[in-house]
Amino acid sequence: MILRLPPLSLYVHLPWCVAKCPYCDFNSHALNGELPEARYIDALLADLEVDLPRVWGRTVHSVFLGGGTPSLFSGQAIDRLLTGLRARLNLAPGAEITMEANPGTVEHDRFEAYREAGVNRISLGVQSFDDRQLKTLGRIHGGEEAMRAIEAVQGAGFERFNLDLMWALPGQTTEQALADLEQALAFEPTHLSHYQLTLEPNTLFAARPPALPDEDTVIDMQDACAERLLAAGLEHYEISAWAGPGQASRHNLNYWRFGDYLGIGAGAHGKLTLPAEQQVLRTRRKSHPRPYLKAPETRDFIAEARPVPEAELPFEYFLNRFRLDEPVPLADFEAFTGLSSQTIEAALQRALELELIELDPVCDPLESGSRAHQRIVRTERGQRFLNDLQALFLDSA
Ligand SMILES: C[S@@+](CC[C@H](N)C(=O)[O-])C[C@H]1O[C@@H](n2cnc3c(N)ncnc32)[C@H](O)[C@@H]1O
Ligand code: SF4
Structure with a gap:
């Protein structure tokens, strides 16, 4: 079986935050002292060069500046970063370039500077508009500030923007979760x-858990919120992601479709297909910003580079793929893992018996003689018992 190259994206991790939120397990570090902006951008560009030989000649279709809190960086720094990326990579015309921002870190003209630098999509970490909740969540901003930040994103001319909201918050009722949603929808996010x-x-909330809503309330909240989001014309295309028509995150879609991505910056993960070696390689950068900042001297950025063993490929593939609400062509499974669909026949049979999936009825396997022409459709039951469905593909190769 020949491994085919999927589309390529780039993830850039910017690891500092004003303060660490008690629920967060991202590789993010409270900033003590001054942001080493220029040194970090230098390190990122040197870091990218280490990976370039692995992606020579390939086009990058999306860039995601994530964190941490990328909006701690100035417009000038982001401009230098994106200019440096363009000089080293073949960035597709019109590539999606997303940047995460925290409403507590953005003076108003910053968004304009980010846009001028080439960022064309903003993802804003609102979480809630309720001041009491925001305090419990250890956020550095209030509800009013979150609204001003959304207006600033819109005012700067970003047509595509995402709002992050969290739900099932400590002591939250369904009405309160809906009120947060209503407020967010009033801004018509894409x-x-x-x-x-x-x-x-390993978070503060795990050590001292707050009282979360009970299971019945969670189900009620989930149903009520889904109904409201659908009524607003948003499509539920991934477990936690909702988008207007054609407005899904292209970058995240590429992850979930088992696409390739370069991952640079402290603690960033990458995944690259290497057809010559018949390998899918996973990479991980040094986590802590301090050793990472020292790495340019030695060009020693990488903490781990590991080919995914064949036996783990089906699980890795479906772990990502089944998050999406779209059929999975078995031909894609074969092309992007390099495995025959015969290797997962037992898992497919079991999933069919448990009614977690259906096989696309338009193609009859007896006629074609191969499953490669079929598509897997996750059933509603498969969505509800997603972990069980994914687990069927553990060690199936
Ligand atoms: C990297 S942060 C976004 C940007 C910025 N750091 C911020 O928080 O404003 C990614 C998002 O993941 C979500 N998140 C983080 N930890 C979570 C948790 N324990 N449970 C649910 N969502 C979480 C939050 O909605 C957060 O906005
Ligand atoms: S601001 Fe975002 S990345 Fe930073 S600690 Fe809070 S949730 Fe995590």
């Missing part, structure tokens, strides 16, 4: 990420 608050290990 994309809304609606994350259920989870208690992640």
